[in-house]
Amino acid sequence: MLNNLPKNYDPKEFEDRIYQHWMEKDYFKAEPNSEKEPYCIVLPPPNITGQLHLGHALDHTLQDVLIRFKRMQGFETLWLPGTDHASIATEVKVVEKIRKEEGLLKHEVGREGFLERAWQWRDEYGRVIVDQMKKLGNSCDWSKERFTMDEGCSKAVTEVFIRLYEKGLIYRGNRIINWCPDCKTSLSDAEVEHEEKVGHFWHVKYPIKDSNEFIEIATTRPETMLGDTAIAVHPEDDRYKHLIGKIAILPLMNREIPIIADDYVDPEFGTGAVKITPAHDPNDFEVGLRHNLPQISVMKEDASINANGGRYEGMARYEARKQIVKDLEELGLLIHVKERSHSVGQCYRCDTVVEPITSDQWFVKMEPLAGPAIEAVKSSKIKFVPQRFDKIYYHWLENIKDWCISRQLWWGHRIPAYYCQDCGELVVAKEAPTNCSKCNSSDFKQDEDVLDTWFSSALWPFSTLGWPEKTKELEYFYPTDVLVTGYDIIFFWVVRMAFSGIEFMEEIPFKHVFVHGLVRDAQGRKMSKSLGNGVDPLEVIDQYGADALRYTLIAGNSPGNDIRFHMERLEASRNFANKLWNATRFVLMNLDEDEISFDEVKTNLNIADQWIVSRLNDVIKEISENMEKFELGLALQKIYDFTWNEYCDWYIELTKTRLYGEDIDKKKAAQYTLTYVLENILKLLHPFMPFITEEIWQSIPSFKESVIIAPWPQYNEEERNLKAEEKMNLIMEAIRNIRNVRAEMNVVPSRKAKLMVSTTKEEIKITIEEGKQYFITLAGISEIEFVNAKEEVPSDAVSTVIQGGELFLPLEDLIDIEKEIERLQKEKAKLEGEIKRVQGKLSNEGFTKKAPAHLIEEERQKGEKYQEMLETVLERLKTLKNK
Numbered sequence: 055m056l057n058n059l060p061k062n063y064d065p066k067e068f069e070d071r072i073y074q075h076w077m078e079k080d081y082f083k084a085e086p087n088s089e090k091e092p093y094c095i096v097l098p099p100p101n102i103t104g105q106l107h108l109g110h111a112l113d114h115t116l117q118d119v120l121i122r123f124k125r126m127q128g129f130e131t132l133w134l135p136g137t138d139h140a141s142i143a144t145e146v147k148v149v150e151k152i153r154k155e156e157g158l159l160k161h162e163v164g165r166e167g168f169l170e171r172a173w174q175w176r177d178e179y180g181r182v183i184v185d186q187m188k189k190l191g192n193s194c195d196w197s198k199e200r201f202t203m204d205e206g207c208s209k210a211v212t213e214v215f216i217r218l219y220e221k222g223l224i225y226r227g228n229r230i231i232n233w234c235p236d237c238k239t240s241l242s243d244a245e246v247e248h249e250e251k252v253g254h255f256w257h258v259k260y261p262i263k264d265s266n267e268f269i270e271i272a273t274t275r276p277e278t279m280l281g282d283t284a285i286a287v288h289p290e291d292d293r294y295k296h297l298i299g300k301i302a303i304l305p306l307m308n309r310e311i312p313i314i315a316d317d318y319v320d321p322e323f324g325t326g327a328v329k330i331t332p333a334h335d336p337n338d339f340e341v342g343l344r345h346n347l348p349q350i351s352v353m354k355e356d357a358s359i360n361a362n363g364g365r366y367e368g369m370a371r372y373e374a375r376k377q378i379v380k381d382l383e384e385l386g387l388l389i390h391v392k393e394r395s396h397s398v399g400q401c402y403r404c405d406t407v408v409e410p411i412t413s414d415q416w417f418v419k420m421e422p423l424a425g426p427a428i429e430a431v432k433s434s435k436i437k438f439v440p441q442r443f444d445k446i447y448y449h450w451l452e453n454i455k456d457w458c459i460s461r462q463l464w465w466g467h468r469i470p471a472y473y474c475q476d477c478g479e480l481v482v483a484k485e486a487p488t489n490c491s492k493c494n495s496s497d498f499k500q501d502e503d504v505l506d507t508w509f510s511s512a513l514w515p516f517s518t519l520g521w522p523e524k525t526k527e528l529e530y531f532y533p534t535d536v537l538v539t540g541y542d543i544i545f546f547w548v549v550r551m552a553f554s555g556i557e558f559m560e561e562i563p564f565k566h567v568f569v570h571g572l573v574r575d576a577q578g579r580k581m582s583k584s585l586g587n588g589v590d591p592l593e594v595i596d597q598y599g600a601d602a603l604r605y606t607l608i609a610g611n612s613p614g615n616d617i618r619f620h621m622e623r624l625e626a627s628r629n630f631a632n633k634l635w636n637a638t639r640f641v642l643m644n645l646d647e648d649e650i651s652f653d654e655v656k657t658n659l660n661i662a663d664q665w666i667v668s669r670l671n672d673v674i675k676e677i678s679e680n681m682e683k684f685e686l687g688l689a690l691q692k693i694y695d696f697t698w699n700e701y702c703d704w705y706i707e708l709t710k711t712r713l714y715g716e717d718i719d720k721k722k723a724a725q726y727t728l729t730y731v732l733e734n735i736l737k738l739l740h741p742f743m744p745f746i747t748e749e750i751w752q753s754i755p756s757f758k759e760s761v762i763i764a765p766w767p768q769y770n771e772e773e774r775n776l777k778a779e780e781k782m783n784l785i786m787e788a789i790r791n792i793r794n795v796r797a798e799m800n801v802v803p804s805r806k807a808k809l810m811v812s813t814t815k816e817e818i819k820i821t822i823e824e825g826k827q828y829f830i831t832l833a834g835i836s837e838i839e840f841v842n843a844k845e846e847v848p849s850d851a852v853s854t855v856i857q858g859g860e861l862f863l864p865l866e867d868l869i870d871i872e873k874e875i876e877r878l879q880k881e882k883a884k885l886e887g888e889i890k891r892v893q894g895k896l897s898n899e900g901f902t903k904k905a906p907a908h909l910i911e912e913e914r915q916k917g918e919k920y921q922e923m924l925e926t927v928l929e930r931l932k933t934l935k936n937k
Contacts, residue, residue: 093130099135100138284329331350888916
């Protein structure tokens with residue numbers, strides 16, 4: 055007997071130890087290997103500001119399942135980890151830390167001092183999330199861990215910027231951009247989150263010069279009217295044709311502005327007349343370019359009003375709004391205010407409402423880059439799983455605007471552009487020029503801005519493998535195989551990696567984009583601090599173990615769909631682990647020291663052995679197909695069903711008579727099959743629940759080295775045995791039906807009964823005879839008798855149907871008739887008493903007039919239920935008394 059597992063399953067006892075064992079053995083490491091096919095996933099780099107949350111846990115578990123699966127299949131698997139410097143997010147954290155701990159503002163410590171503190175933050179907090187990933191079980195090659203601002207990645211960023219600039223795809227220009235007044239930086243369109251909010255339409259009169267007329271406009275942002283430079287109408291709008299070319303007077307500012315015609319205006323929307331503020335609206339900006347309108351910016355970087363705002367200078371934007379509305383009303387220029395729901399853009403980091411403003415920024419021309427990226431998906435070089443998400447990808451690329459890549463921050467990749475301080479010459483280079491080519495000055499100053507975080511993330515699949523150097527890793531592992539990501543960052547990240555990989559590697563960055571949904575709470579709500587419904591994965595792991603968390607996140611999960619996280623499901627996941635643990639302990643306690651070979655037992659395998667091996671073979675095939683299709687939740691469900699229902703609940707029970715019997719050959723056949731099936735269950739389950747499968751694997755001496763590098767089970771046509779499956783399905787169906795009958799009749803397990811079988815099919819007789827011992831041990835059967843006609847069966851026998859036959863259990867074998875009559879008479883008296891009580895209550899006017907309607911209805915329903923139960927008891931008594 056072997057017994058190498060503790061009695062109780064306690065993941066705290068072994069999860070950290072197991073992970074350390076894997077690390078010491080270098081099982082996660084991957085190197086270019088000409089004898090193996092490569093398989094590579096780059097980990098979406100979590101921010102160094104972050105704690106592991108359930109979204110990370112889902113994303114990482116999906117990747118780890120794929121990596122462990124492919125590792126076991128014999129691929130040279132590289133799961134390349136890393137972290138992101140997260141420009142805005144980290145800068146906000148560091149600024150706050152300096153304010154709290156030193157009482158200083160960002161500019162007071164200066165750029166160098168700030169960057170020194172930012173690197174300290176990275177060293178102190180950047181490792182936290184890495185350690186948390188290890189707690190989850192991530193089998194990353196940590197020797198290749200990268201950081202978006204490490205020397206190699208920074209070199210790649212500079213190289214890409216220079217190449218795009220030299221190709222004319224990066225330019226500096228004054229354009230309308232999204233501005234966050236709180237973070238005080240520009241944002242790309244992808245970094246602005248839009249939310250429907252209830253606001254207002256203020257309808258305002260703009261007087262027409264030298265007339266008594268006015269034109270009515272409607273605006274959701276009255277404060278921007280301070281920068282109006284025109285009013286636009288549609289050229290075919292008959293209401294305003296006579297005003298085109300005339301001059302309006304801008305209220306409050308008394309500035310003359312032209313009335314222009316432009317097809318951009320929708321005559322059906324609002325009043326059909328639109329105020330044009332080129333410095334504060336992207337559409338107005340384009341209209342302004344077409345009509346050579348001046349751009350008047352009226353806001354500072356904190357969104358307060360600047361000197362161009364006249365008497366409103368210094369006011370915060372919403373304070374100015376209130377005052378402007380009040381002033382318009384006093385002047386009689388405010389016609390009315392209408393409530394209106396509209397989309398409001400907010401900073402994705404701090405939720406501050408963004409302001410569109412004109413600014414000198416760096417941009418990437420997107421149209422030349424978007425085309426090849428679209429074609430890569432249309433030609434199926436890149437495949438989305440599920441395919442429906444390619445629509446988001448197409449929509450974003452087909453409507454993409456030039457990408458604003460400069461950020462007014464200090465933490466990040468500084469733009470490699472240098473300005474001659476004497477003549478203004480701009481030079482884009484890896485290092486500051488020693489002399490200006492135009493004026494020979496040596497006085498150069500680098501651009502103050504840094505690059506958008508996503509600029510470096512876009513290069514992740516190849517910068518992490520050593521590009522721009524031609525490394526062995528880059529040649530071997532690129533393109534990577536799968537990108538696992540949430541649908542919420544397809545446009546943030548997936549799109550950018552696609553066009554960057556194609557542009558600089560002339561090859562797609564990944565073959566599949568495996569899209570998962572969001573983890574929501576039990577009510578389907580998005581998890582957030584404001585709702586207080588977040589779940590800390592580390593607390594879950596501490597309480598239930600990493601395997602239970604991983605199982606809960608994958609079970610029922612299907613590609614692209616959100617999942618609801620129920621704490622109750624963690625209990626079920628741990629119960630499954632417990633079931634496997636206890637089943638293994640049973641197997642171990644019934645094994646001998648000597649290893650058993652197939653040749654020793656192949657002639658002694660009985661129908662149950664043949665059945666479970668055949669079923670295992672079916673499951674191996676189905677699960678392997680599911681895994682290749684990224685149907686991980688479906689694969690896990692099949693492992694669960696096979697392990698719990700077929701192996702634990704059926705097969706182990708079916709082996710007990712042999713394990714406890716005297717026949718050595720039969721015992722060895724059961725022992726061999728138990729361990730053979732368990733070995734394959736551990737292999738199939740390992741990608742999902744790596745810790746428990748490794749701990750169990752290590753407890754069985756006959757299993758080789760480690761399950762993490764064990765070969766993935768292979769389907770074997772020779773092990774398929776449909777005859778054994780058909781026979782066992784019949785036996786199990788019969789046993790289930792007999793158990794159900796006994797349960798319905800409250801028959802105690804110890805009471806044995808004869809089984810009478812009526813069938814005309816010889817194969818059914820043979821099968822039931824073959825499974826005779828299983829009926830005796832699992833269905834409480836004393837003997838089996840085959841009858842040719844139903845007349846041979848006692849009239850009071852209880853029956854149940856199976857395919858091709860009928861089973862009968864004599865009533866007198868199941869119950870003691872006299873005792874059952876006595877029990878039923880007591881039950882009859884009890885029910886009659888309850889019926890009398892209910893009838894008395896319902897006939898009492900004091901109750902029926904005063905009691906709430908629902909209580910009266912409850913009593914009425916009770917009476918009906920008791921009456922039905924009484925009729926059943928009376929029918930049963932009648933049958934028994936006629937015996």
